[in-house]
Every structure is written in C-alpha cells, then in structure tokens.
Amino acid sequence: MPITNRDKKKRGRDTAVQGTNDSSVVSKVSAAAQGYFQDAFLQHFVCKVTRRAPLINRGYYVRWKAIDHCVRRFLQATIGYPKRQILSLGAGFDSLYFRLHAEAAIDRTVVFEVDFPDVAHRKASLISGNIALRGTLDSHLLSSTGPAYVSSDQYCLLGVDVREESQVEEALSGAGLDWEAPTLLLSEVVLTYMESKWSDSVIGWTAKLLPQALFVMYEQIRPYDPFGWIMQDHFLKLNSTLHALRQYPDTAAQRHRFLDKGWEQCVCLDMNDFYLGVVHQEERRRLESLEPFDEYEEWHQKCSHYFILTASRGSLTIQALLTLPPVSPVPSVSPTFSPMALSVRTMPEEICVEGLGMASTCLGPGQILLTGGSSRGGRGLVPRLLLRSQASWRCVCVEPSTDLGVRLYHTLTPLPAGGAVLYGGRSSPLNPIRSLFKVTLDSCGPPGSLTCEDQGTLKLCAKVMACTGDLPQPRWRHTATVISHRGKDFLFVFGGRNEKEAVLGDCHFLCLKEQHWTEIPIEGTAPEARFSHSACPYSGGLVVFGGLGTDVPLGDTVLLRSTNRGFCWDRLQVHPPPIPRYSHSAHVIGDRLVLVGGVWLHSEGVPGIAVIDLTTGSSMEFTLDTTSVPWPLMLHSFCSELTDSEEPAVLLVGGGGNCFSFGTHLNPQPVTVGLSAVLE
Numbered sequence: 001m002p003i004t005n006r007d008k009k010k011r012g013r014d015t016a017v018q019g020t021n022d023s024s025v026v027s028k029v030s031a032a033a034q035g036y037f038q039d040a041f042l043q044h045f046v047c048k049v050t051r052r053a054p055l056i057n058r059g060y061y062v063r064w065k066a067i068d069h070c071v072r073r074f075l076q077a078t079i080g081y082p083k084r085q086i087l088s089l090g091a092g093f094d095s096l097y098f099r100l101h102a103e104a105a106i107d108r109t110v111v112f113e114v115d116f117p118d119v120a121h122r123k124a125s126l127i128s129g130n131i132a133l134r135g136t137l138d139s140h141l142l143s144s145t146g147p148a149y150v151s152s153d154q155y156c157l158l159g160v161d162v163r164e165e166s167q168v169e170e171a172l173s174g175a176g177l178d179w180e181a182p183t184l185l186l187s188e189v190v191l192t193y194m195e196s197k198w199s200d201s202v203i204g205w206t207a208k209l210l211p212q213a214l215f216v217m218y219e220q221i222r223p224y225d226p227f228g229w230i231m232q233d234h235f236l237k238l239n240s241t242l243h244a245l246r247q248y249p250d251t252a253a254q255r256h257r258f259l260d261k262g263w264e265q266c267v268c269l270d271m272n273d274f275y276l277g278v279v280h281q282e283e284r285r286r287l288e289s290l291e292p293f294d295e296y297e298e299w300h301q302k303c304s305h306y307f308i309l310t311a312s313r314g315s316l317t318i319q320a321l322l323t324l325p326p327v328s329p330v331p332s333v334s335p336t337f338s339p340m341a342l343s344v345r346t347m348p349e350e351i352c353v354e355g356l357g358m359a360s361t362c363l364g365p366g367q368i369l370l371t372g373g374s375s376r377g378g379r380g381l382v383p384r385l386l387l388r389s390q391a392s393w394r395c396v397c398v399e400p401s402t403d404l405g406v407r408l409y410h411t412l413t414p415l416p417a418g419g420a421v422l423y424g425g426r427s428s429p430l431n432p433i434r435s436l437f438k439v440t441l442d443s444c445g446p447p448g449s450l451t452c453e454d455q456g457t458l459k460l461c462a463k464v465m466a467c468t469g470d471l472p473q474p475r476w477r478h479t480a481t482v483i484s485h486r487g488k489d490f491l492f493v494f495g496g497r498n499e500k501e502a503v504l505g506d507c508h509f510l511c512l513k514e515q516h517w518t519e520i521p522i523e524g525t526a527p528e529a530r531f532s533h534s535a536c537p538y539s540g541g542l543v544v545f546g547g548l549g550t551d552v553p554l555g556d557t558v559l560l561r562s563t564n565r566g567f568c569w570d571r572l573q574v575h576p577p578p579i580p581r582y583s584h585s586a587h588v589i590g591d592r593l594v595l596v597g598g599v600w601l602h603s604e605g606v607p608g609i610a611v612i613d614l615t616t617g618s619s620m621e622f623t624l625d626t627t628s629v630p631w632p633l634m635l636h637s638f639c640s641e642l643t644d645s646e647e648p649a650v651l652l653v654g655g656g657g658n659c660f661s662f663g664t665h666l667n668p669q670p671v672t673v674g675l676s677a678v679l680e
Contacts (some may be wrong), residue, residue, distance in 0.1 A: 020189070020240055021092035021119060027052050027060045027661070035290055036061035037068070040102070044130045045093035045123070054291040056661050059302050061287060062271050063218055065279060066308040067188060070216040071096065073320040074184040075105065077214075081316075085183040086111045087172070089162050089202065090190030093123055097155045101136045106154060112177055113157045114168060117149075120159030124149035127157075147171035162190070163198040165205050182316055185215045192219045192244040199244055200261060207262030212314035214321075215263060220305055221250050221270065225606050226632030227301045227659055234662035250604065251307050263311035267322040271303035272601040276329040276551055278322065284551075288502065292429035294409075294477075295658060296532070296548055297583050297599045297636045302660040304602055330552060330601055335610070336576050340677055341625040342609055344633065347670050351395045354666040355381055355654040357408030360639035361420045363441050368641050369398075369460075370653060371439075372407035372425060375666060383460055385441070386653070386670070388643075393670075400439070402462040407433055409532075409637075411480035413491060415512065421465070421491055425476045432474035432498045436465040436510075469517030472508040474498050479535035481542045485520055485566065488513060492560070495547060497531045503550055505529025524569035527558045534586035536593065541567060543593055543614060548582040553600055555580030557593070557612060578610040578619045585640040587650065589679060591615045596650060596673070597635025607635070611678050622678060629671050638667065648675040 025045050030052035032039045043049060052060075071086070078084040088094060091113035100106040115123075127133045127150060137152040148171070150157035156175045160168050177183075185206055191199035206215060222228045223245040235242050248254045251268040258266040269277070275284070293299075310321045358373030358381070366388030373381050382397045383404070410425025410433070419440035425433045442459040478496025482489055491510040497503050505528065509520045533547025533554070540562040546554050557572040584598025584607060595610040608624040626633050638655025642648070649672045656666035 020193075020238070021115075023661075024060075024189075025093040026050055027056055028064065031057040031060040031064065036287060037064050039064075039095055039099055041095040041098040041133065042093075044133055045095065045126055052661075053658070054293045055295045055298055055302070055658060057291065058287070058293070058299055059660055062275050062279075062303065063188070063306070066218060066271070066274055067096075067186065067216065069278060070214070070308070070310055070320070070322070071100075071184065071186075074182075074214050074216075074317070075109070077317060077320040078182040081182055082108060083178060083181045084109050085177060085181050086186065087177065087183055088113045088186040090187060091115050091157075092119060092188075093126075094188070096186075098133060098136050101154070109154065110176070111155050112172060112175060113155075114160050114162055114171070115158075116161060117147075117159030120149045120157050124157055148175055151175065162202060163194055165201060169205070169209065179209050180211065182314075183210050183213045184320075185210070185213060187215070187217045187219075189219055191217065192242045193240055195243050196247050200257070203258060203263070204261040207258075207313055210313065212316050213312070214317040215258065215309075215311040217254075217309045217311075219254075219307065219309075220245060221248070221254065221307050222305050222604070223249055226634045226665070228305055229632045230659045230665055231305060231662050234659075251309075254307065254309055258309070258311040262313070264313050265318055265321055266309065266311040268307055268309040269322055269324070270602065271306045271308065272300060273324065273328070273330055274308050274322075275303060276601075277324040292499070294426070294429040294497075298657045298660065300553075300599055300601055331555070331580065333555065333577055333579055335579050335619065335621045337621045337623065338677075341623045342673050342675075342677065344624050344626045344629050344671050344673050346629050347393050347672065349392055349394070350669065351386075351393055352669055353384065353386070353395055353653050354656075354668060356637035356656050356666060357425075358639050358654050359410050359412035359422070359425075360641055360653060361412040361414045362641050363414070363418070363420065365644055367441065368651070368653075369412065369420065369439070369441065370639065371404065371412055371422060372410055373654060374408055376664065385458065386651075396458065398441070398458045398460040400460040400462040402437070402464065404437065404462060405433060405435075409476040411478065412439075413480045413482055415482065416489055421480065421512070422462070423480050423491070423493070424474065424478055424496065426498075430499050432476060434471075434474045436467060437462045438465055439463075465515050467510060467515045467517055471517060472506065473501065473504065475504055477531035478504070479533060479544070481535045481537055482512070483537060483542055483560070483562075483567075484540065485509075485562070490518075490520070492535075492542065494535060494544065495530045495533055503529045503531055503548070521566035522560070522569060523563065523566070526569055527556065528554060530554055530582075532582040532584075534584060534595070536586050536588040538588045538593075538614065543572075543586075543588065545586055545593060545595060545612075546581045546584060546598065553580040553582045553598075557614075559614075572612075572614065572617055574612055574617050574619050576619060578612060578621060579607050581607045583636040585638065585652075587640070587642050588614075589642070589648065589675070592679065594650070594675065594678060596640050596652065597638065597655075599636045609673065609675075609678065624673065630668055632665065633667055633671065634665060643672065648679055649673060650675060 097111040255268045354375045355373035368386040370384045406427040407425035422437040475496030494507040530547030541560040544558045559570045581598030593612040598607045609622045634656045639653045653670045
C-alpha cells in the first residue's frame with residue numbers, strides 16, 4: 001500500500017517523540033555524574049557525558065527520585081510474593097533493570113520494557129556491545145526480528161508500539177508476563193505524546209488485564225499560565241505535542257481520569273508537594289549542597305508543572321500508593337479574589353527593556369534608573385534610564401563614572417536628599433559583591449528638564465561608600481530600606497542569602513550621614529529568615545512581606561515599628577491570608593500594601609496583585625488581564641515603580657527566567673497596571 005501524507009506525518013511525530021528519549025538520557029547522565037543519584041549504568045547509553053545546568057540536574061533528580069520512591073514501595077509491598085513484575089511503557093534508554101540487578105534488589109522480579117521497535121533495536125545493540133550491561137543477563141537472547149529484542153530470565157525488551165493494544169498484549173504474553181501476578185507499570189512522560197484516545201485506552205486496558213497492579217506516571221500539567229505556555233510551545237516546535245494537557249490540565253483531572261478508566265485508588269501530587277512532602281529533609285539538604293544554585297523561581301515553577309501519580313488495583317498494591325505527612329509542608333490558602341481583573345497595558349511607545357535580576361529606583365519625576373541584571377546578551381548590563389516627557393517614555397543608556405561590575409539581585413534604594421544607594425548583589429552564586437555605591441544623576445541642563453534629547457549630557461556619578469563598623473555578611477536577594485531614628489537616616493538591610501548561607505535572617509543599620517554600620521535595639525520576635533521578600537517604608541518604620549524561607553514561600557506581614565529606644569517587630573494578622581509569594585515587588589500607598597507578582601508553589605495560584613489594608617488587616621487578590629500585552633508575562637525577577645501620572649499605576653520592567661530545558665523567556669517591554677480600582 002502506498003504511504004499517505006497522514007502516515008508520513010505520523011511517522012515524523014513518532015520519530016520526534018523518540019528523539020526526546022535521547023535528550024532525556026543525556027540529562028539523567030549529567031545528574032548522576034554530579035552526584036544527584038547513583039546510577040553507574042546510564043553512562044553506557046550515551047556517547048559522552050555532557051554536563052547540564054544545575055536547574056536541569058535538579059529537575060531530572062526529582063523525576064528520578066519520584067520513580068525510584070514508587071519502585072521501592074512496590075517492591076516492599078510485594079516482598080512476600082513468589083513473583084512480581086515491572087512493566088515499563090515507553091522505557092527508552094532507562095537503566096532501572098540494570099541498577100536493581102546490581103543492588104540485588106530484583107529477587108523474584110521480572111522487568112519488561114516496551115518501546116518503539118527502532119528504540120528497542122538501538123537499546124538492544126547497546127546492551128549487546130557493552131560487557132557491563134550484557135553481564136547482568138544470566139541467559140539471554142538477542143534478536144532483531146519479532147517483538148522480543150532482548151529476552152532473559154529477569155529482563156525482556158520488546159519492540160512494540162504501545163498504542164497497539166492487541167500487539168502489546170500478544171507480545172507480553174509471548175514473553176511470559178503473568179497477568180495475575182503483582183505488576184508495577186511505569187510511564188515516564190510517555191502517554192502525553194499520544195492523542196488522548198490512545199493514552200486513555202492504555203490506562204483502560206492495563207486496568208482491565210492486571211487485577212493486582214500499581215500504575216506510576218510522571219508527566220506535565222497546567223498548560224495555561226506563562227510557564228505552561230512556554231512548555232507547550234517548546235514541545236510543539238519539537239513536533240512532540242503534549243496531547244493530555246488540555247483534557248487533563250491538573251492533578252485533580254488526572255486522578256479522575258484513572259478512576260474513570262477502572263483503577264480503584266489514585267493519588268496525584270505535583271512535584272513541589274512530592275519534593276517537600278515525601279523527600280526527607282536530610283536528602284533535600286544533600287541535594288541542595290551539590291552545586292551552586294540560585295534559580296529558585298524556575299525550580300518551583302518547573303515542579304508545579306509536573307506530577308507523579310500512583311493508581312492501584314487490588315488490595316495488595318494500595319499500600320504502595322503515594323502518601324504525604326499528616327501536616328503538609330505546603331500551606332493551603334484560600335484568599336479572597338475580586339471579581340474585577342486589573343488591565344495590563346504596554347507603554348505607549350515600543351521600548352524594549354529586557355533583563356532579570358535588575359534593580360530600580362525613581363530618582364525624580366519621570367526618571368527611573370535601572371542597574372545590573374542579565375539579558376540574552378549576557379550579564380553586566382549598562383545602567384539605563386527611563387525618561388518620561390509629557391505622555392511619552394524613552395529609554396537611554398547612561399555610563400557610570402565608576403565601573404559597577406556585574407551585579408544581579410542587588411538593591412537600589414532612594415535617598416531622602418536625592419540619589420540612591422546601590423548595595424549587594426552577586427555576579428554568580430559563588431561571588432557576592434561587597435561594595436556600596438552612592439549614585440546620582442548629573443545633567444548639563446536645568447533641574448527637572450531631562451528629556452530623551454539629553455542622552456549625550458546624562459552622567460551617572462557613582463561613588464564608593466567607605467563604611468566603617470561591623471560590616472554585614474555580603475548578600476543578594478535582600479532588602480534595603482531607608483528609615484529614620486532620632487533625626488538620622490539609616491539604611492536598614494534585612495535578609496537575603498550568600499554563597500555560604502542558604503538563607504539569612506539578620507538585620508543591619510547603616511548610618512547614611514556617618515557611613516557607619518551601627519546597632520539599634522530591636523524588640524520583639526524577629527521574622528523568619530528569608531530572601532526575595534519585600535520591604536517598604538511605612539509609618540516611621542517599614543513593612544515586610546513574604547519571601548522564600550528555608551523551604552517554602554512565606555505569606556506573613558511583619559511591621560517594624562519605631563519606639564523610643566529603637567524599633568520593635570510586630571506581626572499583622574491578615575484575613576483572609578494572601579497567597580504566599582517571593583520574587584515579587586511591593587509598594588505602600590497610604591495605609592495599603594500593594595503586592596505585585598511573585599512565585600507561589602502551585603500554578604493555580606500564580607500571583608497577580610494583592611492589596612493588604614495595614615490598619616484593618618483585610619486583604620484582596622486581583623487577577624491580571626494581560627490580553628493587550630505580549631504574552632507570556634512572567635512576573636518574577638522584575639522591577640516595579642509607582643508612576644506619577646494622574647491615574648495611580650505601577651510600571652513593571654523586565655522579569656522572566658530560564659524555563660527549565662524549554663528555553664529562556666524575558667519580558668520584552670515595560671507594562672503598566674492601573675491601580676484605581678485597587679485603591680477604592
């Protein structure tokens with residue numbers, strides 16, 4: 001029969017899907033090589049070991065850990081049975097059998113692997129040509145014909161399309177699979193590449209044929225937020241569409257899917273819940289010490305877009321289902337949402353200001369200074385100035401009088417007498433920056449007359465502040481706020497992290513006039529250590545919100561109040577509690593704290609804008625209407641400043657990040673959010 005265009009497209013998609021196996025095994029080898037987990041066999045399935053970024057290593061670790069956890073639970077639950085089986089669907093170049101064999105953990109167990117014939121043939125050839133792999137097979141048959149490419153007492157590799165139910169059933173029966181024996185089914189990012197009718201069929205026929213079974217699946221979810229959109233687009237470009245996402249977009253839908261297809265019990269966790277609730281704290285600390293790492297936003301977003309699911313049939317395998325501790329480490333929140341969505345708009349002109357990890361401050365009417373950060377072109381961005389003249393904005397570069405160095409996640413704090421203090425930051429997770437600068441904007445023109453034509457006359461004067469006293473530890477992702485005490489202005493530095501401390505909870509006072517680090521008494525219980533939080537001047541002191549603590553984002557509101565002796569910490573009880581968040585921005589307008597953006601652990605709670613009344617403790621969440629701006633809009637690692645326009649608004653500049661292995665997204669241009677409705 002002639003090959004139709006439809007057949008050609010299908011073969012092309014199948015080939016593309018097979019290509020995801022090659023990329024995946026390289027990433028797994030990288031994670032193993034860096035000590036994230038032990039697997040001496042994966043390296044035999046790649047030509048060479050390629051080191052991936054720490055974010056990708058972490059992502060493949062949590063995938064490996066979830067599958068390994070479920071395998072161990074199944075083997076423990078069936079320890080007394082004379083025979084048990086592992087059936088891996090779309091196994092690719094997985095090394096599970098070889099690893100379990102080396103650990104002597106495969107007693108009375110047979111591992112069956114099913115994948116496309118081309119993939120199975122390639123894997124069989126690698127096994128045949130490698131003594132370490134071949135040596136694990138007691139008696140074996142290597143074949144290039146028929147469905148069984150490798151057949152031994154405890155391992156069988158079958159080349160069959162998983163979508164072909166009758167062929168798979170026939171091949172497994174011929175290979176000796178016992179349909180009545182306890183069976184663990186594994187599916188790592190396999191079924192989602194099929195059209196839903198095929199993947200649903202696989203879930204259904206396995207439930208029908210295996211009365212004592214545990215199904216374990218690891219896949220993607222949550223396609224509709226910015227990260228999910230980029231994730232989908234990535235696989236579309238690879239010609240490997242994620243078909244299950246739209247019909248089963250979250251953990252609840254996936255759970256009901258399995259129950260509807262004949263499975264009796266089902267538990268589904270996103271990977272944030274798994275990592276924080278199932279992986280022991282000691283193991284998490286080990287993982288977090290392996291490589292310098294500072295991509296927490298991307299890590300938590302990646303984990304919120306993948307899940308691990310266990311579904312069981314029969315009383316035997318129920319005990320192998322995933323379980324969480326009695327008290328979840330991820331707090332549940334039920335914020336109040338306004339029915340009104342706030343409109344997000346681009347600036348009137350096309351102004352491209354890409355970058356993440358920048359700092360900003362308002363130097364004067366219509367003058368917003370941006371420093372540091374990184375973009376697609378690299379780090380060490382030249383300081384830029386956003387200038388507003390009447391209704392138009394322009395962006396100009398300004399050369400500093402002194403090299404400010406490569407600097408990310410620093411602070412730029414406005415001073416009462418003009419100018420700003422630039423403090424902290426890092427050039428890499430191993431290199432914090434210790435220097436402080438006072439920066440001022442100089443122009444040859446009269447005060448307040450800056451326009452876009454002044455580009456040639458603008459100078460950024462940067463002077464090193466040679467401070468005395470006990471210097472704080474260097475840090476980044478901290479806050480620095482000007483507060484007053486007994487007629488003097490102080491730079492109050494709180495929290496952050498550095499190359500030695502994963503999270504800092506100390507606070508420090510820098511007398512700006514004397515340029516001296518000093519101590520001022522603070523009473524009350526200090527807030528939990530944190531970074532990527534917000535701190536805004538308020539009522540003679542300041543208000544701190546959120547941030548990332550030791551493990552999870554925080555959602556507390558803490559006031560630093562002025563007293564006769566110094567200051568006092570005071571917690572504000574907010575009802576209902578707002579969505580916890582970090583990597584957000586915040587502004588105080590009157591007695592209201594306005595929180596913008598940030599990262600939360602669950603995708604369905606992607607923060608928009610929240611408003612907290614600092615006098616009553618009430619709060620309200622607002623979603624954002626982004627239909628008129630370039631999508632996706634990622635509101636983390638960005639800057640924001642209140643505009644001095646007639647209508648109250650906040651200007652959002654930069655932001656974005658590395659979306660796991662799916663590419664980097666940086667917001668292309670500044671946008672504004674009107675706050676009139678928020679302040680009513």
